Amino acid sequence: MWAVQYHRSGGPEVLRVEEIAAPSPRNGQVLVRTLASGVSRIDALYRRGRLPHGPTFPKQTGFDAIGEVVQGRAGAIRPGDRVAVVLGLEPLRGRGTTVELLAVEPSRCGAFPAGYEPRVEDCALVLGGLTALRAVRDGLRPRRGERVLVVGAGGPVGLAAIQIARGAGAAVDAVAGSAALEECQVLGADEAYDYRGEEAAQLRASRRYDGMVVAAGRPSDWFTAVRRGGRAALTDGGAWPESVVRAVRAGVQSIPIAAGHASGDLRWLARRIAGGDLVPVVGRRYGVGEVGRAHAELGAGPTRGARIIDHRRVP
Numbered sequence: 001m002w003a004v005q006y007h008r009s010g011g012p013e014v015l016r017v018e019e020i021a022a023p024s025p026r027n028g029q030v031l032v033r034t035l036a037s038g039v040s041r042i043d044a045l046y047r048r049g050r051l052p053h054g055p056t057f058p059k060q061t062g063f064d065a066i067g068e069v070v071q072g073r074a075g076a077i078r079p080g081d082r083v084a085v086v087l088g089l090e091p092l093r094g095r096g097t098t099v100e101l102l103a104v105e106p107s108r109c110g111a112f113p114a115g116y117e118p119r120v121e122d123c124a125l126v127l128g129g130l131t132a133l134r135a136v137r138d139g140l141r142p143r144r145g146e147r148v149l150v151v152g153a154g155g156p157v158g159l160a161a162i163q164i165a166r167g168a169g170a171a172v173d174a175v176a177g178s179a180a181l182e183e184c185q186v187l188g189a190d191e192a193y194d195y196r197g198e199e200a201a202q203l204r205a206s207r208r209y210d211g212m213v214v215a216a217g218r219p220s221d222w223f224t225a226v227r228r229g230g231r232a233a234l235t236d237g238g239a240w241p242e243s244v245v246r247a248v249r250a251g252v253q254s255i256p257i258a259a260g261h262a263s264g265d266l267r268w269l270a271r272r273i274a275g276g277d278l279v280p281v282v283g284r285r286y287g288v289g290e291v292g293r294a295h296a297e298l299g300a301g302p303t304r305g306a307r308i309i310d311h312r313r314v315p
């Protein structure tokens with residue numbers, strides 16, 4: 001089978017498409033034939049060796065995927081199921097999702113409803129959707145009619161957060177790069193502001209929101225957009241420690257978010273994707289041979305949606 005792997009830490013150029021033996025699922029695992037995987041900042045952190053995950057190489061890349069179970073039966077997952085997969089942090093493993101066949105535990109899979117045929121673009125809502133779900137549902141817990149601001153709204157996390165907060169009955173505004181402003185409004189934001197613009201600068205001291213998701217930018221720049229006693233969910237774990245004091249001074253509770261890999265949450269997402277309640281946005285699709293390019297373009301803006309690897313396009 002093909003797998004995208006690397007034999008040393010480094011830049012995007014270390015990524016290679018290689019032919020390797022297919023994994024044999026262990027007891028308690030299923031084998032998934034993948035259709036697509038996403039490219040996210042966490043992949044770049046792993047690739048550069050910033051997140052320790054063991055001394056041995058080769059390692060694989062990719063943190064989430066969608067695909068079909070082709071072998072094995074574990075928990076509620078069985079052959080023929082279409083699933084969304086998130087590996088979660090795996091400190092001592094070199095396993096990735098940008099592979100043809102993936103041996104994985106059912107605790108990291110959520111099945112789509114029977115009869116639903118997932119599309120490549122649905123992968124935009126897997127890791128991004130899970131992170132957004134945790135940020136909105138567990139972090140902000142918005143009540144109907146509350147006002148929520150999503151900062152860094154143009155990427156997969158932010159675009160999912162807009163939809164999930166809106167679905168919970170909140171009134172949502174968004175701050176994103178200019179390329180994504182229209183999409184933010186199409187997906188449910190009442191107002192969408194360019195983070196480089198004057199209006200966004202004014203919003204920062206507005207105390208207008210009950211809750212805020214910060215998916216990009218410096219969280220401490222935004223705490224005073226939230227009323228005293230409000231909540232801010234920070235999806236960049238690295239930004240949390242340095243912003244704690246500023247959050248306390250602003251009277252805002254700041255909450256670090258980790259996507260984790262709960263199968264119940266993945267099933268929740270899969271149901272909403274299948275039902276059309278959550279709409280995936282893909283900014284750029286790449287073939288399997290273009291994973292290095294996808295990594296190189298990550299974070300380089302302008303961003304509008306997810307970067308997805310289409311596993312049907314193999315070199």
Ligand SMILES: NC(=O)c1ccc[n+]([C@@H]2O[C@H](COP(=O)([O-])OP(=O)(O)OC[C@H]3O[C@@H](n4cnc5c(N)ncnc54)[C@H](OP(=O)(O)O)[C@@H]3O)[C@@H](O)[C@H]2O)c1
Pocket residue numbers: 040041042127128131151152153154155156157158175176177178179180195215216217218235236237257258259260299300301302303304305
């Ligand atoms: N905790 C977890 O488990 C988990 C999982 C997945 C992702 N994450 C984190 O969640 C964050 C968002 O991920 P993502 O993949 O959705 O991000 P992304 O694709 O990089 O999108 C970021 C968005 O924010 C905009 N932006 C850039 N700088 C900004 C600033 N200073 N102020 C406001 N907006 C700004 C970008 O616009 P332009 O590109 O147009 O400049 C873009 O619209 C990342 O920090 C990622 O590491 C966490």
